[in-house]
Amino acid sequence: MKFATFNVNGIRAILGKGFADTFRAIDADLFALNETKWSDDSPGSFPFQPEGYRTYFTNSKVRKGYSGVAIFSRKEPLSVHYGLLDGKYDEEGRAITLEFPDFYFLAAYVPNAGDGLKRLPFRMQYETDLLEYLNTLKSKKPIIYCGDLNVAHQPIDLRNPKQNEGNPGYTKEERERFSRLLENGYHDIWRERNPERVQYSWWSYRFHAREKGIGWRIDYFIVSEGLLPLVKDVEILDQVTGSDHCPVLMEADLDA
Numbered sequence: 332m333k334f335a336t337f338n339v340n341g342i343r344a345i346l347g348k349g350f351a352d353t354f355r356a357i358d359a360d361l362f363a364l365n366e367t368k369w370s371d372d373s374p375g376s377f378p379f380q381p382e383g384y385r386t387y388f389t390n391s392k393v394r395k396g397y398s399g400v401a402i403f404s405r406k407e408p409l410s411v412h413y414g415l416l417d418g419k420y421d422e423e424g425r426a427i428t429l430e431f432p433d434f435y436f437l438a439a440y441v442p443n444a445g446d447g448l449k450r451l452p453f454r455m456q457y458e459t460d461l462l463e464y465l466n467t468l469k470s471k472k473p474i475i476y477c478g479d480l481n482v483a484h485q486p487i488d489l490r491n492p493k494q495n496e497g498n499p500g501y502t503k504e505e506r507e508r509f510s511r512l513l514e515n516g517y518h519d520i521w522r523e524r525n526p527e528r529v530q531y532s533w534w535s536y537r538f539h540a541r542e543k544g545i546g547w548r549i550d551y552f553i554v555s556e557g558l559l560p561l562v563k564d565v566e567i568l569d570q571v572t573g574s575d576h577c578p579v580l581m582e583a584d585l586d587a
Contacts, residue, residue, distance in 0.1 A: 335359035338576035348573035363438030367399035444499035
């Protein structure tokens, strides 16, 4: 199976930039979108519903044009869950989990710590609740967790680590929480396969950052221990444009 995750920075905007062609070219069995910014939560309203896929989406109920996650699946899942435990954070449209016979697929758009780190406490609580949720799922079957996780874990994961120390996405607190996630039996599969490689998945729109190679790696595939032997390949598709992020693609010997 092929799995993809892509922060599209607005589904309407990227549809005008050839996203349908990108979607077909990637040809994933499960394709997650982050930051869709889609406000209409009525069934069937999502503006991209590709043929041959089932479409699942959630959005922010507290602020229009904000956050939002969608998943397109070729196979019908056994169950669909929105938010974390007890639906927490679904009011901001942060997460969707699809259950299949042999694994869970969790797509998430992790909260940004915000200007002046004003949402860092909220972000830290989210990380606590996320780990509890992941461990609850993992007690039942293996997990694929993906999305814009809004953290550059190590200095190699961003172009200017010294200048960005303490900034959102590169605070000590956020990086430590990511380390704690890995210590609980989860694997940043791209970094494990590419320990010395420098490649990014997000670039600021300012100062021609993408053209200059000034980026961050903040989009991930995380897998639980049991799936490690099944992962065949994982790629950052940084040649794909249309957003300030690029897609990440993973292939694994799994069958939904």
